[in-house]
Amino acid sequence: MNNALELDELRNQLLDEIKSKVSLTDPVERALRTVRREVHLPGATPAEAYTDEAVSIKENPNGPLPLSLASVPSLVAMMLVQLDAQPGDRILEIGAGTGYNAALLSELVGPDGEITTIDIDPGVTLHARDALNTEGYERVRVMERDGLKGAPEHGPYTKMIGTVGFWDLPRTLCEQLVEGGRFVVPLRWRGQTRSVVLIRRGDTLVSEGMELCGFVPIIGQDGERTTALMGDKVRLHHDQDLRFDSDALTDAFATPVTEVWTETRTGRRESFDGIWLRATVFEDAVCRIEVTKEALNDGVRRPAIPLRSCTLVGENSLAYMILSIDEEADPAQQVQLGAAGYGPEGAALAKKLADHITVWGADREAAPRLTVHPIDASDGDLPDGHVIAKEDSRIDLSYA
Numbered sequence: 001m002n003n004a005l006e007l008d009e010l011r012n013q014l015l016d017e018i019k020s021k022v023s024l025t026d027p028v029e030r031a032l033r034t035v036r037r038e039v040h041l042p043g044a045t046p047a048e049a050y051t052d053e054a055v056s057i058k059e060n061p062n063g064p065l066p067l068s069l070a071s072v073p074s075l076v077a078m079m080l081v082q083l084d085a086q087p088g089d090r091i092l093e094i095g096a097g098t099g100y101n102a103a104l105l106s107e108l109v110g111p112d113g114e115i116t117t118i119d120i121d122p123g124v125t126l127h128a129r130d131a132l133n134t135e136g137y138e139r140v141r142v143m144e145r146d147g148l149k150g151a152p153e154h155g156p157y158t159k160m161i162g163t164v165g166f167w168d169l170p171r172t173l174c175e176q177l178v179e180g181g182r183f184v185v186p187l188r189w190r191g192q193t194r195s196v197v198l199i200r201r202g203d204t205l206v207s208e209g210m211e212l213c214g215f216v217p218i219i220g221q222d223g224e225r226t227t228a229l230m231g232d233k234v235r236l237h238h239d240q241d242l243r244f245d246s247d248a249l250t251d252a253f254a255t256p257v258t259e260v261w262t263e264t265r266t267g268r269r270e271s272f273d274g275i276w277l278r279a280t281v282f283e284d285a286v287c288r289i290e291v292t293k294e295a296l297n298d299g300v301r302r303p304a305i306p307l308r309s310c311t312l313v314g315e316n317s318l319a320y321m322i323l324s325i326d327e328e329a330d331p332a333q334q335v336q337l338g339a340a341g342y343g344p345e346g347a348a349l350a351k352k353l354a355d356h357i358t359v360w361g362a363d364r365e366a367a368p369r370l371t372v373h374p375i376d377a378s379d380g381d382l383p384d385g386h387v388i389a390k391e392d393s394r395i396d397l398s399y400a
Contacts, residue, residue: 099128252343317343
């Protein structure tokens with residue numbers, strides 16, 4: 001088979017797979033069928049370039065996560081749908097990556113639009129520039145910049161998109177968006193990340209939808225901490241405003257576990273991360289628990305997902321999600337969800353988490369309203385919701 005025809009076939013097969021996961025708009029589908037992903041991934045085989053998986057393009061010698069990553073194509077497509085780029089839009093992309101997303105954006109905004117993509121890593125920007133030039137997207141502006149500062153000299157922008165994970169949103173960056181402009185950003189709070197659609201309303205950003213996602217964190221933000229328990233066999237990954245007593249929580253694991261089961265059931269492939277999202281709207285001390293194989297061998301109750309399960313933490317107690325699988329049940333009902341608690345208040349925390357599971361189970365698509373306020377916003381200016389303080393902003397969450 002001709003190599004070009006083979007690549008076209010692989011690209012179209014990938015699009016068919018993406019369409020089974022994401023409701024694409026016609027412009028986004030046309031862009032995905034037009035831009036050649038393999039050109040942006042010169043080290044990948046055609047099959048790798050057109051598989052719905054992330055591809056590392058720059059490893060991190062100091063950590064487990066790569067410094068730069070070509071995102072999962074279906075995630076790229078989902079965020080482009082969220083962005084709703086139109087002909088003539090002026091867009092700032094934070095995180096240049098391979099240049100693939102910037103090429104897609106260029107197709108969407110057309111000859112009357114402008115794309116500026118920035119990255120702090122000179123190697124990444126060089127790679128993106130070369131790939132974009134090869135494919136004829138010379139009009140895309142590629143800049144070596146700190147993504148937290150943006151590129152104000154080419155703003156203001158009608159739309160902005162982050163292709164790296166943000167723990168906080170600096171005001172200097174948000175001010176580069178026009179009034180009513182749209183910012184799609186992977187935002188992290190309480191251990192989980194959502195691709196949030198934010199609309200600028202004066203000094204605030206108001207959500208207009210959010211979807212589960214995962215991204216390499218942006219360089220320059222370090223808002224999460226890790227508390228080690230049981231000699232580092234169990235770890236709590238949490239926002240910096242939460243402080244935990246590691247000795248008291250280690251002692252909690254010496255107490256009997258309390259299991260609280262709900263009537264909520266899911267299929268084995270169904271995501272239940274919406275429970276985590278819901279918990280962040282009502283609880284302060286929500287975080288991610290990581291339970292190692294050593295802890296499991298010591299008899300610690302297995303979390304729903306050992307590396308990343310929603311956890312509620314008290315002064316000397318904690319509770320996290322658990323599950324049970326019934327192989328004989330209907331495939332859509334095989335997984336039963338519950339909570340396991342340790343410590344003096346473990347049963348009460350497990351009951352609280354189980355209540356969140358039950359409410360989520362009755363309305364699994366419900367998403368809260370998220371509003372980002374400047375850090376110096378007064379309490380009187382905030383809606384009547386649950387507030388999480390960051391360094392540059394205050395996030396208000398509510399189902400109202």
